[in-house]
Amino acid sequence: MSINTIRAAFAHCAFTGLSRNHLGLLLTDLLPAWTAAREDRLHARRTRTRIRKPGAGRRPRLSFTDRVVITLVHLRLAIPHAALAVAYGVDRATVTRAVTQIRPLLARRGFATPAGTRLHTLADVFAYAAAEGVTLRIDATEIRVRRPRQGRPGRKAFVSGKLKQNTIKTTLAADHHGAILWCGATRPGRMHDVTTARVEGVDALLDAYPSVKVLVDAGYQGLARDHHDQVSAPPLKLRPGAPTEQQAAWEHDRKRQSSQRIAVEHAIAELKWWRVLQRFTGRRELLPETINAIAGLVSDRSAGLTW
Incomplete structure (x- = not known):
């Protein structure tokens, strides 16, 4: 050949x-x-x-x-x-x-938007959402990585409490169409979802852009509590033995919030189509660069710039 x-x-x-x-x-x-x-x-x-x-x-x-x-x-x-x-x-x-x-x-290309601009930081995303009236969907995903060698410091930091495996966690922001607007806050898998967002400065950005609305899952209840006018999380679980009418109302609110937030789950799924992110076998310090490279390519297609 x-x-x-x-x-x-x-x-x-x-x-x-x-x-x-x-x-x-x-x-x-x-x-x-x-x-x-x-x-x-x-x-x-x-x-x-x-x-x-x-x-x-x-x-x-x-x-x-x-x-x-x-x-x-x-x-x-x-x-x-x-x-x-x-x-x-x-x-x-x-x-x-x-x-x-x-x-x-x-x-380093950043993330494409339907408006033609490219976003590079979470601050750019909030500014774009405020200007275009976009309701953000934020969620985190975990990628399996190789376990650090025995005796190295911080070895337990990669053990995910949810997956019970060695992972690295990254956070995505998407719009209502499921287009990736930002991908970052890459941290060891043991760190909680809301902690990774807070470390990235999401609290200050929510205060700086009070018109921006954010939809999140149950892992961000603390963020929704501190910014209840801007951040929407699923309703808290009811106590056992709650009345039937209250359970029906809770189920309706949970499904409604989930159907609005599902776009970011679709964005995460499209990111995982790339085989190298299903289980990363390379050096862990190269994973953030790899994620941003793939997310930028996926955002091109989501923004309609590839046809």
Whole structure:
């Protein structure tokens, strides 16, 4: 099989998770940043004045398009670097270097919105929600990671009280259509959902934007108690033996709030379609960058910028 056939196959949406038009827009968006980063790397290696003309020298084994496609295939299907290296006829270290170069560029793109702007921080999300009248849906999800080695400090911090496994938790903000507006506050799985949001500064943002409304699940009851005019959480459970009418009213309110908040659950599910986030086997410190890279790609499609 020729290398051109392999390149055409891997560029298909079945491998990258992106349509042909989306991939073309992504390449156009990343090329200036990748070129600037490459020039910075070359400049850092030089110990004397350049002798060759710019662009001269040995050609790289992988083109810019190859590097982007390889990174997308790895994120989408979790294909090992060694397997991708065999397909492209290069060394495994070459594939690892390509992924290391492209993944930060994807993570720094931010999150697309239907208005055409890109959001990068939680403060940007609240400003956007206040300007556009968007009711935010906030929820956290956990991703399984490898257990830290015995004897290392903070080993128990990754043990999730809910899943009883070693996880890392990240928080998402979505709109009523399920479009991802922000993804961050990545913390060890033992930290509570509401604590991760408070550490990220959600209390100050709620005070700064009193017109913004937020829908959350039962894990954010404390946030709803402190900001009862802005944050809506499911009603508290009734005591055993409550009257039938009260139980029916409680069930109705719970289902109504859940149906309004379900959009963020759909956003989390779309994020987990990418195999590398179903169970992350890489280095734990690389997971926040990986999550942001994938969430930015998912937000492009949710915002309707890929067709």
